[in-house]
Amino acid sequence: MLFDLQQILELADAKKIAVGAFNVNTLQGVQAVLEAAEELKQPVILQFAPVHGAFIDLDILGPIMVDLAEKAQVPVCVHLDHGEELSILHQALEIGFTSVMYDGSMLPYEENVAYTRLAVDMAAEYGASVEAEIGAMGREEFSSLGESGEAEALSSTYTDPDQAEEFVDETGVDALACSFGTVHGLYLTEPCLDFERIKEIRDKIGIPIVMHGGSGVSDEDFRKCIENGVRKINYYTYMAKAGGEYVKEMLSKSEGPAFFHDISVWGKEAMKEDIKKAIKVFSNL
Numbered sequence: 037m038l039f040d041l042q043q044i045l046e047l048a049d050a051k052k053i054a055v056g057a058f059n060v061n062t063l064q065g066v067q068a069v070l071e072a073a074e075e076l077k078q079p080v081i082l083q084f085a086p087v088h089g090a091f092i093d094l095d096i097l098g099p100i101m102v103d104l105a106e107k108a109q110v111p112v113c114v115h116l117d118h119g120e121e122l123s124i125l126h127q128a129l130e131i132g133f134t135s136v137m138y139d140g141s142m143l144p145y146e147e148n149v150a151y152t153r154l155a156v157d158m159a160a161e162y163g164a165s166v167e168a169e170i171g172a173m174g175r176e177e178f179s180s181l182g183e184s185g186e187a188e189a190l191s192s193t194y195t196d197p198d199q200a201e202e203f204v205d206e207t208g209v210d211a212l213a214c215s216f217g218t219v220h221g222l223y224l225t226e227p228c229l230d231f232e233r234i235k236e237i238r239d240k241i242g243i244p245i246v247m248h249g250g251s252g253v254s255d256e257d258f259r260k261c262i263e264n265g266v267r268k269i270n271y272y273t274y275m276a277k278a279g280g281e282y283v284k285e286m287l288s289k290s291e292g293p294a295f296f297h298d299i300s301v302w303g304k305e306a307m308k309e310d311i312k313k314a315i316k317v318f319s320n321l
């Protein structure tokens with residue numbers, strides 16, 4: 037059943053859990069996420085990041101995401117991740133996405149506010165929710181301590197709690213992605229998270245906080261983040277790696293010809309198991 041982001045995060049808030057938001061770029065990814073959520077009877081967020089347009093077009097996978105989410109036995113929000121242009125938000129909303137992220141975190145603050153407001157107005161016409169971001173998360177594989185190995189390198193980009201409060205007041209977004217020590221992709225050293233900052237931001241903004249870069253965070257750190265106000269956790273790299281590694285293992289064991297239909301099923305099953313592990317932690321199961 038289709039939920040928007042605000043509705044699904046209200047469910048999470050009531051139970052003091054976080055909803056997993058898994059990026060998908062194949063049909064097997066969509067199936068893995070929905071099957072995992074249904075088996076555990078937990079709400080879930082299916083999301084598409086435009087950077088994955090290199091693998092499949094939003095116009096092809098998006099309608100499949102919406103259709104399967106509608107038919108799912110659990111609440112599912114279909115979300116656009118890291119939309120940097122209003123045109124891609126519009127495309128996702130036309131397809132039927134129930135939530136969009138406008139990512140203006142790389143823009144000067146005032147411009148980020150102005151474009152995020154436009155995104156909120158646009159999404160309102162479709163009855164959809166909006167996530168936005170201030171502070172910057174690393175985009176590539178690099179250490180949580182910054183490329184130079186110094187903690188200051190990344191912490192200088194952490195979300196400022198006062199600015200977060202002003203941003204939410206000025207834009208009316210439903211959830212805010214904040215920077216507090218996570219990075220996208222693989223960590224090169226142990227992530228070192230600023231839990232106090234999460235709590236301070238949450239107390240000031242009063243809406244759910246989104247964690248990006250969930251892969252590689254320990255179960256204990258996930259729990260602490262959730263205790264302090266994180267309600268949506270974006271997770272991709274480890275599930276994709278789980279699928280790929282399992283395919284590699286199966287291929288190395290098999291002696292006959294390799295068939296792609298087998299590869300796609302192995303990949304899906306291994307991704308599903310990894311997603312289930314993550315959902316169990318996020319839902320405190």
Ligand code: 13P
Pocket residue numbers: 059117118219220221222247248249250251270271272273274
């Ligand atoms: P990971 O790939 O590091 O899990 O992060 C996913 C993400 O934050 C997508 O926005």
